[in-house]
Amino acid sequence: xxxxxxxxxxxxxxxxxxxxxxxxxxxxxxxxxxxxxxxxxxxxxxxxxxxxxxxxxxxxxxxxxxxxxxxxxxxxxxxxxxxxxxxxxxxxxxxxxxxxxxxxxxxxxxxxxxxxxxxxxxxxxxxxxxxxxxxxxxxxxxxxxxxxxxxxxxxxxxxxxxxxxxxxxxxxxxxxxxxxxxxxxxxxxxxxxxxxxxxxxxxxxxxxxxxxxxxxxxxxxxxxxxxxxxxxxxxxxxxxxxxxxxxxxxxxxxxxxxxxxxxxxxxxxxxxxxxxxxxxxxxxxxxxxxxxxxxxxxxxxxxxxxxxxxxxxxxxxxxxxxxxxxxxxxxxxxxxxxxxxxxxxxxxxxxxxxxxxxxxxxxxxxxxxxxxxxxxxxxxxxxxxxxxxxxxxxxxxxxxxxxxxxxxxxxxxxxxxxxxxx
Ligand SMILES: Nc1nc2c(ncn2[C@@H]2O[C@H](COP(=O)(O)OP(=O)(O)OP(=O)(O)O)[C@@H](O)[C@H]2O)c(=O)[nH]1
Numbered sequence: 001x002x003x004x005x006x007x008x009x010x011x012x013x014x015x016x017x018x019x020x021x022x023x024x025x026x027x028x029x030x031x032x033x034x035x036x037x038x039x040x041x042x043x044x045x046x047x048x049x050x051x052x053x054x055x056x057x058x059x060x061x062x063x064x065x066x067x068x069x070x071x072x073x074x075x076x077x078x079x080x081x082x083x084x085x086x087x088x089x090x091x092x093x094x095x096x097x098x099x100x101x102x103x104x105x106x107x108x109x110x111x112x113x114x115x116x117x118x119x120x121x122x123x124x125x126x127x128x129x130x131x132x133x134x135x136x137x138x139x140x141x142x143x144x145x146x147x148x149x150x151x152x153x154x155x156x157x158x159x160x161x162x163x164x165x166x167x168x169x170x171x172x173x174x175x176x177x178x179x180x181x182x183x184x185x186x187x188x189x190x191x192x193x194x195x196x197x198x199x200x201x202x203x204x205x206x207x208x209x210x211x212x213x214x215x216x217x218x219x220x221x222x223x224x225x226x227x228x229x230x231x232x233x234x235x236x237x238x239x240x241x242x243x244x245x246x247x248x249x250x251x252x253x254x255x256x257x258x259x260x261x262x263x264x265x266x267x268x269x270x271x272x273x274x275x276x277x278x279x280x281x282x283x284x285x286x287x288x289x290x291x292x293x294x295x296x297x298x299x300x301x302x303x304x305x306x307x308x309x310x311x312x313x314x315x316x317x318x319x320x321x322x323x324x325x326x327x328x329x330x331x332x333x334x335x336x337x338x339x340x341x342x343x344x345x346x347x348x349x350x351x352x353x354x355x356x357x358x359x360x361x362x363x364x365x366x367x368x369x370x371x372x373x374x375x376x377x378x379x380x381x382x383x384x385x386x387x388x389x390x391x392x393x394x395x396x397x398x399x400x401x402x403x404x405x406x407x408x409x410x411x412x413x414x415x416x417x418x419x420x421x422x
Contacts, residue, residue, distance in 0.1 A: 046099070046100050048060065051108070058239035061241050062263060063274075063320075068100070078109065078304065080117075080119070083103075099147060112166045115166060116169055119170065127295055127298040127299070128176075128302070148203060148294075158185060171206070176294065176297060179213075179289050180214055182234035182235075186236070203234070213233070236270050244255065246262065309323065
């Protein structure tokens with residue numbers, strides 16, 4: 001801080017008026033923040049949601065004026081996915097850790113109903129990771145890479161008509177989780193008149209469906225810049241890394257047979273407005289909104305789900321220890337209840353099995369008795385038959401003996417007759 005003070009005396013009123021020639025006292029506080037931020041570096045996490053080939057990568061390249069690695073996506077993915085890349089950038093002495101998450105295969109499936117789910121899951125996963133870090137005993141915020149998404153650039157197809165149902169559905173699902181900035185992609189394909197109508201259609205559709213997009217911070221006296229930014233929503237953007245000659249200058253733009261569209265000309269598209277908003281004026285606000293609104297909502301919901309609360313049933317403040325004890329008791333009781341239920345279930349099963357076994361035993365016994373009876377009857381029948389056969393054999397032998405004696409008698413008589421005749 002410079003501590004030189006100019007002393008000017010005002011003769012007329014005889015009051016000394018001091019004019020500060022440099023920064024003095026706590027006026028210097030912001031400079032400490034600036035120095036610390038420069039030392040630590042900045043981080044910014046962007047999510048790009050839009051159909052395949054809508055110009056997501058080109059716009060990110062144009063925003064940061066760097067040709068990031070090219071990854072062309074196919075139109076044939078069966079599910080929507082996310083491609084996440086982190087880059088370390090430097091501009092003069094300012095370092096920026098930039099994370100870009102881009103949708104892959106968005107809008108390519110026949111059934112688009114669940115297309116938003118991977119995006120919602122990704123946003124929640126980043127919040128969850130931060131919450132887990134926050135809940136750790138030993139936290140390391142300095143090394144921790146905070147990957148919570150600060151802004152979602154939503155690329156709307158330049159149809160010139162209205163939003164698609166997929167756009168409305170996805171934005172509705174994520175608007176409480178991330179700052180949405182809607183963009184009309186490839187705005188050079190829509191005429192200037194159609195563009196204005198298209199913009200107002202989109203804004204009224206968003207409002208009509210209760211979709212909350214990023215709100216520019218409202219000062220008591222809104223600056224002309226903020227008002228004009230709002231008027232330009234959704235930003236009609238054009239991306240290009242090509243250098244085109246316009247007069248004697250080389251500018252970034254897209255060359256057409258009928259002329260050149262200059263990306264950085266505010267009369268041609270809203271690219272500069274978007275870049276200024278993201279990088280120069282609103283980055284810190286986007287980060288703050290992410291932390292204080294979206295993350296806070298997630299954290300509150302998660303902690304409530306875990307059973308934490310700020311006030312007890314009697315609406316009196318409740319301490320962490322009390323919640324812990326109550327939760328422990330509740331879990332203990334639940335365990336007891338479940339154990340009792342399991343015991344009862346087990347007893348019931350045992351009883352059921354016992355009855356089943358008894359029935360099976362009785363069935364077997366009955367079967368055995370029946371077989372025994374059948375066998376006895378069979379034995380008796382056989383015995384009867386045996387007796388009958390024995391009687392028949394005796395009769396047979398009797399008859400045989402009688403027949404033999406008769407035969408012998410006949411032979412003797414014949415012999416006697418023959419002898420008599422002689
Ligand atoms: N007319 C016009 N073409 C553009 C614009 N931005 C990008 N393109 C072209 O559109 C094509 C696809 O651009 P990408 O940036 O790869 O699109 P993407 O959405 O990242 O594609 P995927 O990552 O494959 O989903 C390229 O040929 C770009 O040159 C634009 O603003 N206007």
